[in-house]
Amino acid sequence: MAWVKADMHLHANEDITNRFINYSAKDLIDLAAAKGFRVLSFTFHDQLFYDEDVFDYAAKKGILLIPGTEATIQGKHVLIYNANREELRDIRNFNDLRSLKKRNKNVLVVSPHPFAPMKTSMNGMYDKYSDVFDALECVHLYTRFFDVNKKAWRVSRKEGKPFVANSDLHFKQLFGSHYTMVKVEGDLTTTKVLSAIKKGDVKIQTKPLKPLKALKAVSMNLISREF
Numbered sequence: 421m422a423w424v425k426a427d428m429h430l431h432a433n434e435d436i437t438n439r440f441i442n443y444s445a446k447d448l449i450d451l452a453a454a455k456g457f458r459v460l461s462f463t464f465h466d467q468l469f470y471d472e473d474v475f476d477y478a479a480k481k482g483i484l485l486i487p488g489t490e491a492t493i494q495g496k497h498v499l500i501y502n503a504n505r506e507e508l509r510d511i512r513n514f515n516d517l518r519s520l521k522k523r524n525k526n527v528l529v530v531s532p533h534p535f536a537p538m539k540t541s542m543n544g545m546y547d548k549y550s551d552v553f554d555a556l557e558c559v560h561l562y563t564r565f566f567d568v569n570k571k572a573w574r575v576s577r578k579e580g581k582p583f584v585a586n587s588d589l590h591f592k593q594l595f596g597s598h599y600t601m602v603k604v605e606g607d608l609t610t611t612k613v614l615s616a617i618k619k620g621d622v623k624i625q626t627k628p629l630k631p632l633k634a635l636k637a638v639s640m641n642l643i644s645r646e647f
Contacts, residue, residue, distance in 0.1 A: 423601045423623075424608065426459035427452070428488060429499060429532060429557065433610040434471070435464035443592045444475050453481040455596045459613055461488040461501060467503050486610050490532065493517060496508030497540040499530040499557070502610055521552065528614040530584060532557045545598045546575070554618050555582040560598040564628045582617055585624035598626045 432445040445462055452460055457486070460483055462469045468489045478485045488501040494513055507524065508584050511517050521527055531553045542549070556572045561593045573586045576583040603621035604612050 423603055424458035424613075425456055425599055425625075426602050426613065427463035427587050427589070427595070427599045428459065428463065428486060428501065428530075428584070429490070430460060430462050430590045431464060431588075431597055432462060432588050434462070434469060436467060437465040438590065441590060445469070445471070446477055448589070448592070448595065449474070449478050449481055449483060451592070451595055453483060457483060457596075457599070457622050458603065458608060459484050459486065461486040463488040463490040465490050465497075466492055468503075468508055484608050484610065484613065486613060492540070494569055495540070496542050496545060497532050498552075499529075499532050500511070500527040502614060503527050514552055517552050526614065527612060528554050528617060530555045530557055531640075532586070532588060533559045533561075533568070533609060534575070536561075536568040550575075550579065552604070553581065555584050557588075558583055558585040558624055558626055560585070560594065560626070560629070562628055563630070580620075582620040582622050583624060584617065585626045594629075600624050 430448060431441060432443060432448055434445055435492055445543050454500045466489065468487060470487055475485050486501055488499060489508060491498050491500050491508065491511065493511060503520065503524065507520055517529065521529065529552055531542050545618050547645060556576050558569050558572065562568055573583065585598050587595055587598050589595055601623045602613055602616050604616055
């Protein structure tokens with residue numbers, strides 16, 4: 421049994437909605453390998469990224485790529501892992517997502533930046549649809565004096581749901597300081613990683629951003645229409 425480094429909310433220039441990102445999926449895989457990451461997921465906006473060449477490239481670097489997407493459902497961003505294109509195409513609302521989870525027990529659903537002051541965050545809609553989420557995400561974009569994660573921490577503890585950290589990367593220089601350690605037994609597979617997250621076999625590694633980096637991150641998110 422081993423703890424592996426994972427970042428499962430990544431954007432790259434293959435994301436058709438993010439033309440201002442200047443690094444590719446392979447660029448990020450190289451950087452991740454150098455920093456000791458074992459699990460990544462490219463979660464492009466409303467786009468399931470599956471390029472066999474990129475997945476093979478990651479495997480040769482010792483990295484497991486998990487298929488995922490940052491879907492927009494009823495105007496809100498939702499991270500969905502291990503669903504295929506046909507399944508994702510059928511999701512038009514949160515009731516459809518509930519139905520998918522009943523049919524496919526291997527899907528993982530995470531609420532990204534759940535209570536951040538963004539129109540794409542769940543915020544007031546979370547309570548109504550909390551049952552569809554397996555975990556909540558710790559937002560990378562916070563400082564010592566401005567932390568949008570406090571409510572998410574409270575909700576995570578109250579509901580007994582795992583709290584995971586991802587970079588939601590749009591700015592390459594932020595990669596590597598905000599991630600999740602996942603406890604995996606035996607071979608590293610998508611099923612085992614997602615199962616471990618659902619069980620809460622995770623611990624997050626994070627630290628507040630310095631003001632200048634936070635400003636740059638906000639700028640990139642604004643340019644990419646994340647906010």
